[in-house]
Amino acid sequence: MIAIVFLLVLVGLMVAMSFLGIGPGNLLIGEVLLLVGLFLLFFGAGIYIGAALGVLGLIIGFAFSDRPFWTFIGQTVWNPSSSFVLVAVPLFLLMGEILLRAGLSDRLYKALNVWLDRLPGGLLHTNIAASGVFSAISGSSVATAATMGSVALPFFKGTRYDPKMVLGSLAAGGALGNLIPPGITFIIYGLITETSVGALYLAAVGPSILVVILFILVILWKAKTAAPLADPDTPRLPLSVKLRSLVDLAPTAILILIVLGTIYGGLATATESAALGVIGAIVFAAIEGRLSFKMLNDSAEATARNTALIGLILFGAYVLNYVFVGLGVPQALAKLVGEMPLPPWAVMLLIIGFYLALGTFMEGFSMVITTIPVIFPVVVALGYDPVWFGVIVTMLVEIALISPPDGTVLYVLQGMRRDGGPITDVFSGVIPFFLVYILGVLILMWFPQLALWLPKVAQ
């Protein structure tokens, strides 16, 4: 609902501006409105997103372009299909699918708990940390939430933890997945905007730490009421137990090291690291005794399905974008926005609001692929850094996943509960995390250096 209201306000703003004669593109505004209308109609009608984008491109092409644009469709679609950068996406997905089946999540959770159990808030911290770590090696937030939920929820049975905070922290942890490198959103963003994926991964480090700290603060703040007080008389776990738990952490840590180490060390491109990660994951699955033909076959199937799903949307987006660029739409839009009587930060706030609204009913990848080709030129024209914007967009996609009342992750967690509570528990539990996540975006707006200093230093 919030989404629709916001989108209407945005459209209203544009109409009002065109009536007041602000900006030179009065004619353009009519067309843009028509487009936005068609877009909403298509999406509302439940048309496949890839098809909606593609058909829109065809309609616009036939209506406005006097060149035989359709002769380029083959090449336009072939280019992203065979892009070496994009190969990283199925490989990271594959790695996640294998790890999902390799039985590492349970050990990860227990091992982290040994280290975190004495903090006020106890297991709640483990929720965040374990989800964060796991999502760093898994591509999908839904899968992360489902995995960590299934591992974590049994631990809370019969404890005095507030179920709202338990669910809220699990959801919040899942929403770290794509922000903490290596995330797939960054690869797709990098592909579409021709930004360096390595630079995006470096830029994501600062904001990731920021968001994790904000989450920890939320839990510490809520700890008194949400978690049972740690009994000071319980003996501390002996160091030997703690050290032994590190063994359980090792496979995950080594994998993260292989993947991120090679990327950050400049030894390999994101695609090559992803390939190393896949092989590493297979090796660890074999050590766990979980490697089998069926397991690999299932992973292969899930990977192929999720890649084709992204591929179809990319096809549509590239066709639409080809037509758009031929007609000069992004440049015109950038010019239009540039001449708005609004300071850049206000436009950026509108864009952020737009993404938050869109995110309530659209899945992350679709959102990025659909909107970035049009919005990116505007952002660059406003003088913002492409790498910085990539981090912002990724954070917004993550926020969308946990925004009540539509966030996917929330429903997955609700579906796994066995205490029969209402979905509103999940909503009210996640709200503090949701709010500090938005706070994180605003902080990053104020201090872009938080994201940008690391890529600069690395250069």
Add this chain to the structure above:
Amino acid sequence: MLDRMIVAAALCRRLVARLGTFMGYAAGWGFILCAAFITFDVLARRFLGFSSQSTTELTGYALAFGISWALAHTLTSRAHVRIDVLINFLPAKIRYPMHLLSLAALAVFVGFVAKGAWDLVDESLLFGATDISVLRTPLWIPQGLWTFGILVFLVLILLMLAESTLLVLAGRGSEAEALLHQRTYDEEAAEALEAVGALDTLPGAAIDKGATT
């Protein structure tokens, strides 16, 4: 008459879907091979001092192959993304035609893409185009495989469109919907749980699983 046509359409659709599923698995294994190949190349470059010098091209082709060969399977698994928040609120009378419309739009778009892909292969053959790697791969080979995947996808869409239209005409729209509706959160969650091996502890999570086969 109508019923007999539905049976015929469903039979054809199942056959193509079977082919598509097989191709989907092939696509997935392609990615596993791709990972192995890149890993080998990286390690060989680092430690053995040689490289195939064509990773970029070959893995790019593996991706094109992987995307296009899995398209049909993804459609059968109802995993292509649609936004169905709104239409789920509509009465069946409007909802069923909407499903057909969305499939028709997909057919139009994929029809154009297939034509474009076909022309691309044609051109590559005509000019004997190769890539710039040391292998000088003739481009029609990867592009041809890629086009084949898209063509199978197109055929499947058309068959599903025929079958669903007939079903709706015969007043069996709910069966068409079962073929076309977007996967639900429950299905997503159930799949992830099954993968982790946690399904036995959470029996309720398997709702809907297999309800559409």
